[in-house]
Amino acid sequence: MQSAQLHELKKLRSCLFDAVREIVDGKEPALLPERLNPYMAAGPVVRQAAKDEDGRIKVVLLPLRADWEQVMAEIAASFASALAEKEESRFRICDNPDCLWVYYDDTRNRSKRYCDDKACGNLMKVRRFRARKKAEQ
Numbered sequence: 001m002q003s004a005q006l007h008e009l010k011k012l013r014s015c016l017f018d019a020v021r022e023i024v025d026g027k028e029p030a031l032l033p034e035r036l037n038p039y040m041a042a043g044p045v046v047r048q049a050a051k052d053e054d055g056r057i058k059v060v061l062l063p064l065r066a067d068w069e070q071v072m073a074e075i076a077a078s079f080a081s082a083l084a085e086k087e088e089s090r091f092r093i094c095d096n097p098d099c100l101w102v103y104y105d106d107t108r109n110r111s112k113r114y115c116d117d118k119a120c121g122n123l124m125k126v127r128r129f130r131a132r133k134k135a136e137q
């Protein structure tokens, strides 16, 4: 990967993260379609009919190229689809300050605080435990 492509990927990541941060903070994400559309426009697709596993006809979008612009278009389209189909109020940023992964909270009581309870959840539990022990000494 060239540094220009890496730079563009990091720019897209920042764009998406900023949008999720605004959503999590209860704000309307600024210029959201306008920020995503240039990425999606750079990754053209062609429509094709295909059968799903039940034998039903479905329409699929096939990428026309296999390059980083196409990858960024797929990422931007995936995010736009999540905004269109999911509940924005369930978008989260992991509470582990060293992680900050974005995830979708699909728990019934909307209480998920970490991207992964076994990884970040346990890590933060251990950190809180050690901080308490240190404070007690």
Ligand SMILES: [Zn+2]
Residues within 6 Å of the ligand: 094, 095, 096, 099, 100, 101, 114, 115, 116, 120
């Ligand atoms: Zn995490």
